[in-house]
Amino acid sequence: QKEVEQNSGPLSVPEGAIASLNCTYSDRGSQSFFWYRQYSGKSPELIMSIYSNGDKEDGRFTAQLNKASQYVSLLIRDSQPSDSATYLCAVGVQGAQKLVFGQGTRLTINP
Amino acid sequence: DAMVIQNPRYQVTQFGKPVTLSCSQTLNHNVMYWYQQKSSQAPKLLFHYYDKDFNNEADTPDNFQSRRPNTSFCFLDIRSPGLGDAAMYLCATSRDPPDTQYFGPGTRLTVL
Numbered sequence: 001q002k003e004v005e006q007n008s009g010p011l012s013v014p015e016g017a018i019a020s021l022n023c024t025y026s027d028r029g030s031q032s033f034f035w036y037r038q039y040s041g042k043s044p045e046l047i048m049s050i051y052s053n054g055d056k057e058d059g060r061f062t063a064q065l066n067k068a069s070q071y072v073s074l075l076i077r078d079s080q081p082s083d084s085a086t087y088l089c090a091v092g093v094q095g096a097q098k099l100v101f102g103q104g105t106r107l108t109i110n111p
Numbered sequence: 112d113a114m115v116i117q118n119p120r121y122q123v124t125q126f127g128k129p130v131t132l133s134c135s136q137t138l139n140h141n142v143m144y145w146y147q148q149k150s151s152q153a154p155k156l157l158f159h160y161y162d163k164d165f166n167n168e169a170d171t172p173d174n175f176q177s178r179r180p181n182t183s184f185c186f187l188d189i190r191s192p193g194l195g196d197a198a199m200y201l202c203a204t205s206r207d208p209p210d211t212q213y214f215g216p217g218t219r220l221t222v223l
Contacts, residue, residue, distance in 0.1 A: 031209070032209050032210055032211075034211060034212075036214075041199075041219075042216070042217070043199075043201055043214040043215060043216050043217045044154070044201070044214050045214070046211060046212075046213070049210075049211055088153065088154075090212075092208065092209025092210065093209060094209075096208070096209050097142060097159060097161055097166065097208040097209065098144070098156055098159060098208065098209065099208075099209055099212055101153045101154055102153065103152070103153045104153055
């Protein structure tokens, strides 16, 4: 069983709509959660981090965490073609020195 | 600006010819990571240094080695590159794991 699971997509969303990206994790000791965006041929860049249950908003991005359900999501409002990328979910476990990455969801925003 | 720098950005080597990739950071972070990423796959952690302590992943081939001579620099050595080692190699740093990792731009390795 994979430790961090994401739907690989591709997820296709029309421009201006809300894109919803989901991630589940298996380790209940997980304490830190991250969303990275990766454009083709580029390195991952941090979009959001979240540590507590609930929502965290930053501009058009909202991260949602539900530790009881072991679920973290990323919402992108007013999606733009420039949001087309692969989104990686990463989870940090208490006491570990590394993050566990999901396989990524490829998102395409259609003009 | 504080950052993670990788050199070179593109590296071409011949089958079996040793190659060294470089990573430097101005963030003064304790931990430096090396990842291998192949097309359409998630980054795969090879190893990391927490200060001077080296931590190898169980499935990292012996062909891959690393050195961290000081806080700022970390090197990835591939002793005898095979065609299957062609990939993007990513360096990342973290101040207080398992917290945020900051990635360098990556080095694209081609093996001929």
